[in-house]
Amino acid sequence: MRRTTVTLSSAGFALLAGALLSGATVPAQTVGVLQAPGGQTATQPSAAAAGGQQGGRVALTLKSAIEMALRNSKDIQIAKLQASMAQHASQVSKALFLPNVYAGSGAGYTYGIPETPGGRAPSLFSLTYTEEVFNEPLKGQGKELEEQARSQRIVLEDVKNSVIVRTAMAYLELGKVRHSLELLRAEQESADKILQVTQERQGEGYELPVEVTKAQLTKAQVTQRVLQLEGREDELEVFLQGQLGLGQEQAIEVTPEELPGEAEQEGANLIAVAMQNNVGLLLAESDVRAKQFRLKGEKRGNLPTLEAVSTYSVLASFNNYSEFYKKFQRNNFNAGVQVQVPIFSAKTREDIGLAQINLQTAQATLASKKTQVSAEVRQKTRHLRERDAAKEVARLELQLAQQNIGVLQTQFGEGKVNLRELERARLEESEKWMAFLDANFQRQQAQLDLLKTAGQLDKVWQ
Numbered sequence: 294m295r296r297t298t299v300t301l302s303s304a305g306f307a308l309l310a311g312a313l314l315s316g317a318t319v320p321a322q323t324v325g326v327l328q329a330p331g332g333q334t335a336t337q338p339s340a341a342a343a344g345g346q347q348g349g350r351v352a353l354t355l356k357s358a359i360e361m362a363l364r365n366s367k368d369i370q371i372a373k374l375q376a377s378m379a380q381h382a383s384q385v386s387k388a389l390f391l392p393n394v395y396a397g398s399g400a401g402y403t404y405g406i407p408e409t410p411g412g413r414a415p416s417l418f419s420l421t422y423t424e425e426v427f428n429e430p431l432k433g434q435g436k437e438l439e440e441q442a443r444s445q446r447i448v449l450e451d452v453k454n455s456v457i458v459r460t461a462m463a464y465l466e467l468g469k470v471r472h473s474l475e476l477l478r479a480e481q482e483s484a485d486k487i488l489q490v491t492q493e494r495q496g497e498g499y500e501l502p503v504e505v506t507k508a509q510l511t512k513a514q515v516t517q518r519v520l521q522l523e524g525r526e527d528e529l530e531v532f533l534q535g536q537l538g539l540g541q542e543q544a545i546e547v548t549p550e551e552l553p554g555e556a557e558q559e560g561a562n563l564i565a566v567a568m569q570n571n572v573g574l575l576l577a578e579s580d581v582r583a584k585q586f587r588l589k590g591e592k593r594g595n596l597p598t599l600e601a602v603s604t605y606s607v608l609a610s611f612n613n614y615s616e617f618y619k620k621f622q623r624n625n626f627n628a629g630v631q632v633q634v635p636i637f638s639a640k641t642r643e644d645i646g647l648a649q650i651n652l653q654t655a656q657a658t659l660a661s662k663k664t665q666v667s668a669e670v671r672q673k674t675r676h677l678r679e680r681d682a683a684k685e686v687a688r689l690e691l692q693l694a695q696q697n698i699g700v701l702q703t704q705f706g707e708g709k710v711n712l713r714e715l716e717r718a719r720l721e722e723s724e725k726w727m728a729f730l731d732a733n734f735q736r737q738q739a740q741l742d743l744l745k746t747a748g749q750l751d752k753v754w755q
Contacts, residue, residue, distance in 0.1 A: 351539060352546040355464055358537060362460040363453060365538030372452040379438075379445035386435035389428075395421045407612040414614075416606035426630070427599040430644070433590010440583035444576055451572040454750050458741050460536050461552075467529045468549045469734045470522050476723045477519045483716040483723070484512040490713045511720070552740050563747050564670045570748025571666050577659040584655045588648040594641035603628035666746065673743040680736035687725070687732035694722040 353361070363369065399415045409415050425431060488508040494500040533545060568574065605626045608614060614621045635641060701718050704710045744750050 350544045355550045358464050359457050359460050361537040362456050366456045368452050372449040376445040376449050379442040383438035383442040389425045393423050403612045406617050415612050417609050418607040420605040422603045424601045426601050429593030429596055430590045433587050436586035437583045444579035447575045454745055457750050463529050463532050465737050468547050469730045470526045473727050474522050476726050480515045480720055480723045483719045484515050486716045487713050488512055552737055564667055567666050567670045567747040574662055577662045581655045581659050584652040588652050591644045591648045595635055597632055597634045600631045602631050669746050677739040677743055680739045684732040684736050687729040691725040691729045694725040698722055
């Protein structure tokens, strides 16, 4: 099986670097010629911004990746089937209040009074019509099922949100991993130079063997991290291929992007939004409504029930009707209503008690969920601010490391520092770069988590 590669262009990384270090937002559709690492120029293809496909390569933006995942996710397909199944189930009780016509036959040999096991007269052909006109417990059960069908559509939206989060996180992490790999491969070059210089100085008697061992350890550690990130890259690429419905032979190209800043709001506003849009709350509210419908119907179980009925039957003379009845008539028709008035029903009393307990449980769950969502929004808002602060610290540390390299390069040109010190500074800058990428990704994770809790994930890809 051929290994599929996922690439992130050097131009894209240069664009992300400048935007992130300046605190700006990277637009999802940017095209241009940018300075890549090493002083080379690289062109960002417009196909990547548009989510285009050339040959076996698929260039995707974050928005196009999410849209593909929503179209191809197996989880969403299953949720749609479950929602459809719940909708059909809700129509079962409702169908009893619609006309129901049945045809059949009860013909057979009779000895003595003609009757069937059901108590009706045997007939060559029969036609029966039934329709519930007034039955409050049955009506309450039907409304409960209808509300449960609506809640299943809320579950479908929750599944879509989960797909959006998983796809967005895999897409963003893949960009981070690809950038980190480029940095680590540059680190390998610096580690090789440091090892070479240290070995030469040891041979001249200026360094101890322990310094050579330290340089070898640094090189081995960089190689180990490269292998780890390559494995993570492969995992993410396979996951995205499955989510997006792509074949294993199709390579994916991602572009560095930032989540929309307008998705963030003040804590109080976000709590109010979450109270209206949080999926868990919507489901809890729907469950309360369903239980209210059921209790209302059960409480009316002491009222009479009314059912419209009619029958038409064709009787046969060989069933000995003339021996037991004064007159035999082949065609018979009956129509009317069947009324049942409950005098004493222990079942109705217990049904009411059960419905009350179920409603109280649902109401308690809803109250608990409101408190939980409010606390989660506050906690996740604080966590996002902490991630913002950590990102700013990482940005300043990276900026300081870059300024330090500029100073050392000047001193190296003047002969004040050697090559090993300069390469060590480059290693430190690369480490700060990866720390900044990790901090930025952790902030994106926190932002997505907050958006999902507040029910605002649609802002990620609109």
